[in-house]
Amino acid sequence: MTAKTTVPRSTTAQQPPAPGKATINDIARLAGVSKKTVSRVINDSPLVKPDTRAKVHALMREYGYAPDPQARGLAFRKSFLVGLVFDNPTAQYIVNMQYGVLDALRDTGYELVVHPCDSKREGYIDGIRRFVLQQKLHGVILIPRVSEDQALAEALREIDCRYVRIASVPFDEAGRMLVTQDRIAGAEAADYLESLGHRRIGLITGPKRYRSSIERGGGFLDALAKRGVQVPPENVYEGGYTFESGVAGAEQLLSRPDRPTAIFACNDEMAAGVYKAAQRMGISIPVELSVVGYDDSPLASQLWPAMTTVRLPVRDVGRQAASLLLAQDASQVAVMASVTPHLVARDSCLPPQAG
Amino acid sequence: MTAKTTVPRSTTAQQPPAPGKATINDIARLAGVSKKTVSRVINDSPLVKPDTRAKVHALMREYGYAPDPQARGLAFRKSFLVGLVFDNPTAQYIVNMQYGVLDALRDTGYELVVHPCDSKREGYIDGIRRFVLQQKLHGVILIPRVSEDQALAEALREIDCRYVRIASVPFDEAGRMLVTQDRIAGAEAADYLESLGHRRIGLITGPKRYRSSIERGGGFLDALAKRGVQVPPENVYEGGYTFESGVAGAEQLLSRPDRPTAIFACNDEMAAGVYKAAQRMGISIPVELSVVGYDDSPLASQLWPAMTTVRLPVRDVGRQAASLLLAQDASQVAVMASVTPHLVARDSCLPPQAG
DNA sequence: CTGAAAGCGCTTACAG
DNA sequence: CTGAAAGCGCTTACAG
CATH class of the missing domain: 3.40.50.2300 (Response regulator)
Structure with missing residues (x-):
């Protein structure tokens, strides 16, 4: 019996939602529209009157509303996760790649899930398939050497998983490849x-x-x-x-x-x-x-x-790869994306000695 | 008008689910139990008759069923994602840490989401809070130097987010700390x-x-x-x-x-x-x-x-940190976990020269 | 341009 | 030990 007042769980007298806790229903109610309309705004549907869109946007900002990726994922039958699949490159390469991918993912609602694997192990493709299927990944980015494995790419195509392969030769169609020259x-x-x-x-x-x-x-x-x-x-x-x-x-x-x-x-x-x-x-x-x-x-x-x-420039490569992945639904990419590495001259070379 | 036969979407004559596509409903139907019972099996509830449990388990294995983390997450109000938050350690440190964390996460249904940040930037804590809240993370692992920030830890406690801090001094209570000596x-x-x-x-x-x-x-x-x-x-x-x-x-x-x-x-x-x-x-x-x-x-x-x-042994540290995080619901950890680094003697030391 | 109904695949709260 | 109902927060499919 304390003086603390408890708020009844389900009250019809609607409270303003706690910061960061608003749902689509709160926004809809506050805007005086259906949640479907809010959904349209979230998904940038053109079928919303500008006024309505503006009002909904304002409310979303005011309450710090961001759609729940899990709920969205469940309804969409796909998640907002991008997988980074790699075998065993150097630490610096992996980390720079991650930074680059995250650059491109920032403020898109997508997150990065890391998935190292051992391409010499029997059945490693199954492991990746399970990972993709279970998490309903939006797509994966493949780094050498796994990016060079045609069987893996095929397996991913079979389960309809978007992917981008980073490799030194165009193993795949444009839009699914980032070539390092x-x-x-x-x-x-x-x-x-x-x-x-x-x-x-x-x-x-x-x-x-x-x-x-x-x-x-x-x-x-x-x-x-x-x-x-x-x-x-x-x-x-x-x-x-x-x-x-x-x-x-x-x-x-x-x-x-x-x-x-x-x-x-x-x-x-x-x-x-x-x-x-x-x-x-x-x-x-x-x-x-x-x-x-x-x-x-x-x-x-x-x-x-x-x-x-x-x-x-590995970070750029990561950024581009992620951008390609996110663009796969929108556009049919025609040109093969590529990045060319360059020599960095320092102090370890000199003309040969005379004689 | 092709010869291709289309299967009606919603047929009452139940088909066996495609591999990797079974849902809790399929398993329930096949086992002749309610989906709530299957749910109990998934969550290791003791309130299931051993026979029933065995039958359900067999079916889950047979159809390669794994519960959808998104659906589970939506119902649980939390995701099966663990965040790794770091500022700017060396690449090798980050990567070894990731390997260690993934070792501990393997076959638990949890995945690892990486989140670099810049602790010198104004409002970086807000960024992490948004990340945690939006993804409804199971918890986060904090690496030096962000692990040393008391304000961040406080912010996480405030939003009820599990965390483990890896640092060279016991900044926090046991169960939330992994001390490197x-x-x-x-x-x-x-x-x-x-x-x-x-x-x-x-x-x-x-x-x-x-x-x-x-x-x-x-x-x-x-x-x-x-x-x-x-x-x-x-x-x-x-x-x-x-x-x-x-x-x-x-x-x-x-x-x-x-x-x-x-x-x-x-x-x-x-x-x-x-x-x-x-x-x-x-x-x-x-x-x-x-x-x-x-x-x-x-x-x-x-x-x-x-x-x-x-x-x-950074990989071990990662493994232990992730284990601590997953154990936080189950047990009240009493002893402060710690790892001691050791000298690796190679060829760069000798007694000083005479004179 | 907008909305009411049903559903995504799980769980909680309740009842038995 | 088991299950029917309602709900998590979104979307699709349909109707207007």
């Missing part, structure tokens, strides 16, 4: 080293099963060939995109009598391995050896000398 | 360097507004003092947790005539800066200078020589 970037690295005067050049690629590796390395070799520089097979080492494989590759390339005066590693981790091997062998970077990496990871600028590398 | 780890670094024989020791801290910085640096200095080693103020440099501030700090510490024989930097980025400064100044690590970092970032093992650093 790794081949062009590889060529840029080649042009840079050749124009510095390097002729004996080494290449440390990633694993062949990564399309990015093929594009980066292939673009590099092709561009060199175009400039008349041949890279003999013994100057090409297939690494595993890991630091250790970079060390191993560099040790092999640099222990040959006619050792290269420049090395292009297809990611920064391996390039860092080149640094380590060079230091161990007493080979000075950049005087005796030029090094170019790929990714512009934080590492690149924190090594000494700061590393020349290739930068993909 | 940065102070103890700082002491471990001190003990290690002192036991190697170092007496002139430098310290590069993070910004004072980070509690982690205070704990790491404070723990380090206290432990040294306990062993009789005083660190004069001119051997302490306040950095900004950035590479550049590490370079600047090391340049200052190392240009003094009685320069330190060892430096502890409160994160790896700054420690990498120490490497760079040392190389520039021609001071050899570890022979002339020992370096200890903090974080065990990928960088640490990819520098040369490989860096001795302090490792917090």
